[in-house]
Amino acid sequence: MALIVQKYGGSSVADAEKITKVARRIARTKNQGNQVVVVVSAMGDTTDELIELAYRISETPDNRELDVLLSTGEVVSSTLLAMALHHMGYPAISLSGAQAGIRTDSVYNRARILKVESRRVVKELERGNIVIVAGFQGITDEMDVTTLGRGGSDTTAVALAASLGAEVCQIYTDVEGVYDADPRLVPEARPLAEMGYEEMLELASYGANVLHPRAVELGELFNVPILVASSFTEKPGTLIHGGVSMEVREKVRGIAHNLDVAKITVIGVPDCPGIAASIFEPLARAGISVDTIVQNASIEKVTDLTFTVTTSQLSRAMEVVKPIAGSIGARDCVSDATLGTVSIIGTGMQNTPGYAARMFNALSEKGVNIQLITTSEVRITCIITEAKVKDAVRALHHAFEIEIEG
C-alpha cells in the first residue's frame, strides 16, 4: 500500500462542483489501494478577498492577525473537501496546519517550516481516513498561526510527503504540467514528461509559475518525487525527480522568462571596499530582494554598479538607494522599469560548451540586445528589454529544438 500526497490549488476547488470533482479524483487514488493525504489551498479568490477585507479595516494590518485571518481560507476548503468525500462514502478528516503538525518559525506572512510532527496524520491514516490538510499554514511553538507566504501550499505538500515518506507528491493545478516554454508565448510549447530538481528549480525561479522554488528545493533535499499535473484532465503531467539527469538527450530542457524586472544603475561609484555593502545592506533591511548584481571593471577607481529588482519594488528601492548614492559620492543613480529576462535551462549544459554562444546568436538574429548576462551551472539568463521578451522566447525555443521525451 503506497502513501500518496496530493495538493490541489485554489482554482481546482473554486466552487462546490469543483470540490466534488476533486473528491472523485481523490477517491480514485484511494480505490487504487493507496493511503492518501491531501493538501488544499483556499477556494478561488478567497485569500485575495480576505486581504481586501483586512485593508478595509487598516492600511497596515498586523502581520500576526493577517496570518490568522488568511489561514481560515484553507480551513474552509479542507472541511468542504472532507464533506464531499463523506458524501461519496469515503472516510475522511480535515486537519488544520496546526493539527497536521506543521511547525514553523515566527516570521508571520512568510514563515519557514521547521519540522513536521506527523503523529496525528499517521493516526488518522491508520484509522483508514483520507486526511485533508489545510495548506499554506503552520503553527509556532507559542501555538500561534502562521502562513508560509508564496508557494505555501506546495511547500506544505512536499514537507508532508517528505515527513511521511510518501511515494510521490502530486501537485494538481490548472495547467498540464511543466512546459518547455510558456505556451501563451510559444504555441509549440509542450509539457515535459520529467525533469531534474535542479532544472526545475531554475525554471521555477526564472519564470515558470507552476511550482514554487521552495517546494522544489524541499523535494530535492528529501528526494521526494513531485508530479505536476492538471486537476481538470487525465494528462500524465511532469514528474520531477532525482533520477533523470543522466538520461536526458537534449541539453536545453526549458525556456523561462520573466517580465517583472527592473534595473538600477549607480553611476560613478568610488571603487573602494565597503561600497557594495553600504548599498545592499539597507536594501535588504527594507525587504527588497536584489537579483542580479553586476559591477563593471574599474577604470581610474570609479565604477558603475548595476542590479535588478522586481518592477513592483523599484520605486521603494530607488528611495533607499538615491540618498546612499549621494552620500558615497556617486555621480548619478538611474533606473529602467521596462526590462525582462529570458533563460535557457538544462542540467546537461554544464558539461557541454557553446550553449551561451548559440543563445547569444539566436537573440542577435532577432535583433534582441542583451543588457546583462547571468549564469548558473544549469542556466543562462539574459536581461533584455521587456518588449522583446516574446520574440526572444520563441527564437530560443526554435534554436534549441527542444524535444519532449516520454
Added chain:
Amino acid sequence: MALIVQKYGGSSVADAEKITKVARRIARTKNQGNQVVVVVSAMGDTTDELIELAYRISETPDNRELDVLLSTGEVVSSTLLAMALHHMGYPAISLSGAQAGIRTDSVYNRARILKVESRRVVKELERGNIVIVAGFQGITDEMDVTTLGRGGSDTTAVALAASLGAEVCQIYTDVEGVYDADPRLVPEARPLAEMGYEEMLELASYGANVLHPRAVELGELFNVPILVASSFTEKPGTLIHGGVSMEVREKVRGIAHNLDVAKITVIGVPDCPGIAASIFEPLARAGISVDTIVQNASIEKVTDLTFTVTTSQLSRAMEVVKPIAGSIGARDCVSDATLGTVSIIGTGMQNTPGYAARMFNALSEKGVNIQLITTSEVRITCIITEAKVKDAVRALHHAFEIEIEG
C-alpha cells in the same frame, strides 16, 4: 483596575465600518482604566452562508467538519477587530477558542464547556493587550474544534468572565436591553434596569431571545453580573445579577411569548406503567425536545397524553409517535401546529398568591382560551392559539402594570 468581558454579536460586527465602531467602544472601556477581554461572533450572516456552502456539498455534512467550518467565521471577525484596534493605536491580539482555553466535550455542533484554561488570556492581558476571543467555539482533549450551538458566543463570554473573575460580562447586541415584553408587540414595553438570574432564565427560556438561557445559567452558577445593552446606542441596558430580588417592588417583571409551539395529543392511551417512557424515550433518541407534558386524569384506565414540541420538529415527532401510538393501543394521535405561549415572570410571584387568577382573568376578558398551563416558582405559562398571542401579551402587560425601575 477592573477586568471587563464584552461580547459583540454578529449584527454589531457585520461590516468593516461597524467593526471600527465596536473598536471605538472597546477603546473607551480600555481608556477608563480597565483590562478588556472581548468575545466576538461571526460577521452578519457568515455562519448561515457557511452552512449553505456545506449543504451545497452534502445534504448531511459531517458534524465534526461542520464545526471546523463554522468556527472560521468567528476567527475572521476576531482578527479584523484586533486589526481595527491596532489601527487606532491600541495593543490587541485575537485568540481562537482553542488558544483561549475553551475546553469542551466532543459533542459536535452543541458542545458544552468543561473548563476554561485561561493562562494565555491572562498572559496577554498582563502584556497590556486587549484580548479578542473568537466566540462560539472550543476544543476537545483531542485538539479538535467544536462549536457550542445556539447562544454559543454568549456562553463563551460568561464562561471567560467567570474563569477570569471579571467584574462584569457585557453582552452587546442590537436591542437596548431586556424588555418587559416584546416591543414589537407592545409599544409601551420598556427595557428593565435590572433582573435576577432566575427571572432572566425564565424570560430567556420562554421567548426573550436577547440572551441564551445557557449563558444565564452559567452567570448564576458563578455569580457573574451580566449587562445586556445595545452596541449602537449609549443606553444603560439591563443588568442581570444576584442582588436584585429583595428590592423589586413589582412582582411581575416581564411578559414572554413564543410562537414556535406545536401540540401532540395521544388519545385513549391505556393507563399503565411504562407507557409514558415508551413514547418519550424514542422522541429523545430522535433529538426532539419535548417541553410541556400533560396527562389527563385517568377514567376507566384510559388517558389522554398531551405534549408540546417546536413547530419545526412537529412532523418528525409525529413520525416517531404515530407507530408507537398504534402499538400501545391508543385510539388516535392528533397534532396542532398553530399554538403559542404567553408567560408572566417575576421572582416575587412565588411568595404572593393570586397571580394565576389575575392572569387567567386578563386572558379571559380578551376572549383568549387557555389550552394548557404550566408553572415554575417564578413563572406561569399559558398555551393558547397562535393567533391570540399578540392580544394576550398586550393584555397581560396592561393587567400587571409593569413598572420600570432605574
